[in-house]
Amino acid sequence: MSTESTDSASESREAPEAATRPPAPGSWRERLRGRSELGVSVLLLLVGVLVLSDTFTMETVADQRGPVGPRTVPIVVGVSLLVVAVVLAVDVLRGGRGESDQGEKAGSEPADWRTVALLAGIFLAAAVLIEPLGFPVTGALLFWGSAYALGSRNFSRDPLIAAVLSMATFAAFNTLLGVPLPGGPLMGVL
Amino acid sequence: MRQRTLLSLLGATLLVLIGPPLITTGSGAETGTNIPGLQFMVPNTPGGGYDITARTAAKDAEDAGLNHNVEVFNLPGAGGTVGLTRLVNERGNGKLAMSMGLGVVGAVRTNDSPSTLADATPIARTVEEPNIVVVSKDSKYKTFEQLLADWKKKPGSLPVGGGSSAGGPDHLAPMLMARDAGIEPKSVNYVPFDGGGELLASVLGGKVAFGISGISEYRDQIESGELRLLAVTGKERIDGFDAPTLKEAGMDVEFTNWRGIMAPPGLPEAQRAKLIHFFDELHRSPQWRKSLKRNGWDDAYLTGEKYRRFLEAQDKRVQSVLKEVGK
Amino acid sequence: MESLSSLLDGFGTALTPLNLLWAAVGVLLGTAIGVLPGIGPAMAVALLLPVTYGLDPIGAFIMFAGIYYGGMFGGSTTSILLNTPGESAAVVTAIEGNPMAKSGRGSQALAAAAIGHFAGGMIGTILLVALAPTVASLAVDIGAPDYFAIMVLAFIAVTSVLGSSRVRGFAALLIGLTIGLVGLDQMTGQQRLTFGSLQLSDGIDVVIVAVGLFAIGEALWVAAQAHRTAGESIPVGQPWLGGSDLRRTWKPWLRGPAIGFPFGAIPAGGAEIPTFLSYVTEKRLSRHKNEFGKGAIEGVAGPESAASASAAGTLVSLLTLGLPTTAVAAVMLAAFQQYGIQPGPLLFEREPDLVWGLIASLFVGMVLLLVLNLPMAPVWAKLLRVPRPYLYAGILFFAAVGAYAVGGEAIDMVILLIIGVLGLMMRRFGLPVLPAIIGVILGPNAEQQLRRALQISDGSVTGLVNTPFAVTVYVVIAVLLAWPWLRRLAGGRGRSPEGRGGPGGDGGDGGPGGGDSTGGDGGDDGVQDKEDAKV
Secondary structure: OHHHHHHHHHHHHHHHHHHHOOOOOOOHHHHHHHHHOHHHHHHHHHHHHHHHHHHHOOOOOOOOOOOOOOOHHHHHHHHHHHHHHHHHHHHHHOOOOOEOOOOOEOOOOOOOHHHHHHHHHHHHHHHHHHHHHOHHHHHHHHHHHHHHHOOOOOOOOHHHHHHHHHHHHHHHHHHHHOOOOOOOOOOOOO | OHHHHHHHHHHHHHHHHHHHHHHOOOOOOOOOOOOOOOEEEEOOOOOOHHHHHHHHHHHHHHHOOOOOOOEEEEOOOHHHHHHHHHHHHOOOOOOEEEEEEHHHHHHHHHOOOOOOHHHOEEEEEEEEEEEEEEEEOOOOOOOHHHHHHHHHHOHHHOOEEEOOOOOOHHHHHHHHHHHHHOOOHHHOOEEEOOHHHHHHHHHHOOOOOEEEEEHHHHHHHHHOOOEEEEEEOOOOOOOOOOOOEOOOOOOOOOOEEEEEEEEOOOOOHHHHHHHHHHHHHHHHOHHHHHHHHHHOOEEEEEEHHHHHHHHHHHHHHHHHHHHHOOO | OHHHHHHHHHHHHHOOHHHHHHHHHHHHHHHHHHHOOOOOHHHHHHHHOHHHHHOOHHHHHHHHHHHHHHHHHHHHHHHHHHOOOOOHHHHHHHHHHHHHHHOOOHHHHHHHHHHHHHHHHHHHHHHHHHHHHHHHHHHHHOOHHHHHHHHHHHHHHHHHHOOOOHHHHHHHHHHHHHHHHOEEOOOOOOEEOOOOOHHHOOOOOHHHHHHHHHHHHHHHHHHHOHHHHOOOOOOOOOOOOOHHHHHHHHHHHHHHHHHHHHHHHOOOOOOHHHHHHHHHHHHHHOOOHHHOOOOOOHHHHHHHHHHHHHHHHHHHHHHHHOOOOOHHHHHHHHHHHHOOOOOOOOHHHHOHHHHHHHHHHHHHHHHHHHHHHHHHHHHHHHHHHOOHHHHHHHHHHHHHHHHHHHHOOHHHHHHHHHHHHHHHHHHHOOOOOHHHHHHHHHHHHHHHHHHHHHHHOOOOHHHHOOOHHHHHHHHHHHHHHHHHHHHHHOOOOOOOOHHHOOOOOOOOOOHHHHHHHHHHHHHHHHHHHHHHHHO
């Protein structure tokens, strides 16, 4: 996980430049991007080590029958992760590239990591605030914040849309479905 | 423009702050049995056993006029211990009750849960249900004695299917039977299934030598002759079925699955008494009587101190079984 | 023919105005809930259970069936339009449906899904009427070794959706398998990868994984490219299916039930596996293999039909045996018990009105769904005209609601976000998302069946191959794997370029990977050759 975050941090630093200037093939940036895929390899390696270490620290129990116990599958998965990590690293070093969602070469397009970080932060904040502030407030903030992060700047319309959507969802869950969501600080006061 | 923004912000804020209390139905005043804002927590998924008991109790209480509005919510996870942990953290909250049962007693032990049932306040045991020993209609075992004789000879090659994981009711019953029959607990070949429904296919198809489950799930299949009922684990025979209890079959084992209600720890005496009074009244209501009959539950009402001692005894029994199988 | 007259009586029950109303309410609610990410049909039925307390049993079950079928349908709408499946059974639909929507063929994809859903449901329900007792008794004969054999076959099938770079496909599959490991071991109850957290001990719900990888991952991915695509709006395109579309879709519509229906009747984990197998089959049989991954309409039609037919198959086991094969069925079983009705062998005799009314209402519900949704397809497609910030803010909002409402635990939102970031990373580095989801679904299932089979056989490995069914499946697998060599022996030559996968990233393709991949593609080549010969 840690390699992932440092990796994306380095991406965000170069993002503004990348946005203004398309990367020339074969430039230093191109090579760096090629190397950034090695991060995936390192991540797979770490996950493999994690799975294996978790498996070997597992307590053993007696009532296993046959050759397959609670450790067998994790060991297979863990070892495969290590193998794939190595194979992927070799592939990347040889110049292999993953094909991203839209059929473009992975990492060849400039990316806006600031927006992503903003969205993730808003989502995380919503998870933290939902208990103290209640669902309607948090939901509205989540919607408005996300729309803002994604480029919407209509300050007289956006908050209302967010509030109505959040409130309607709360009402639907609370009254229609009978799923109690936290109501907020004024519950029980009014 | 700025003014419109301000207005919009103001409107939105008012809506999300004042809206929730306005649309939530009032829970009435605190009177005889009414506990405003009472919540039932269900520690497993919707549709499961604890869920049905809790929702039935909530609805019957409302219908019987005991309470205006009881909210039921699910907090599933780890055999009920996620819910139990939350309950224990809600110290002193007299408006929360958790639906639970024997399965939670086992899950606390198998999951090494940080919170145990001794940390919570026992309110009442509500219903119980005997387990049954069933085989498919094509099985070579016609009586429990035949099955037992074979089981003693080669326990490993007679897989026992149950609808709960280790420590759950369907696991405890065969283990107690094996202990009484002198079968080494570790040699019992227990195959866990994800609930009685998934187990059913394996019993019907003869994939397991015999199955252990609750009677209510299999009543119909037994009546239609698809399954053969060999024995009942409870104290008495089940009406309408010609199968012996384990005692009649010569075993010193009596086992029933049960469900009950727990409350958070640290309740003032008045609040504890009020919750017990609530369930007393529910137990007495005709609505609850009807629900018992409809669901095929046996009444097993037990409250307060007696229920606490019962819980302790159950916990010891569960631990002794789990120790034998090495958990 | 007795069942036919009973069915007619059933229509008498289902077509009363009140029951028609419940059916309509059911399919509408189901569709609405299915559209929201994170709330699948099981959750919908469970949540609406208390709402129906006031209804009579027949009305309640007609409504439930409507919710079930409607929920299965609704899941595919957002899957196609926004690449955000509302529930896990609709994941496969996104693979071809979303590229179609992106290239302006969203309405066609929606129409193919709606008709596929209708066809699958109709055929499935007819099979339910005709074959219920037979299928049910066959389903009971299938045991753990047989399930494991099917899982092995499904794993072989995964190799054909690994994408252009096999090593990245395998990496994605392994990520999925790792997520699937989290939780208590099903057989012994030991903690695996839970790090002592009780919250993780039931594993990570596949719905959370699907919504996280697809919906959150997609929203973040769009955000990462926001400045580049901000002004563009997605073309909505022509609303109706053309003749060439119909020629390509009618066979997949009819083939879907052949895969979906039997899978629904057995406890093999719901509609995910049959939809996936249907997709792989369509990919293999299609004449337009090169379009797969870029918006092949067969890849929408087949899986949707299979998903719908599997719902009918589920009802077979539920109604005739009282055997719930999916989460929805388990909730419906509980609902039956709430009304003091025990589904099982005697249900057809004891409650003929209810059962036949319910079955007839399935036909009615199916027609309602088609009538409601086919004209709606172009309207839904206009959803794409909603400004992007609102669209994706809405997806994040509803995904959060779905994750939070299930357990009322904020930690579930955090898990969802982490998986969403994983989904973003996978998109960024070209790891395909589908194998990861398949890994989450297949991994735990396959392990459980393998170990259950070994447990039942008391540890003997022969317990895996001691049924005719399992042996048959392994023979099929062996033939599939050996196909390329068999063909070479027969003097065949000339691998088609499509069969080999894309040019990129094959450098590191190791021995075992290569072996698997030829297995997965063997069938393709056979069909492809025939096509070539014709041309």
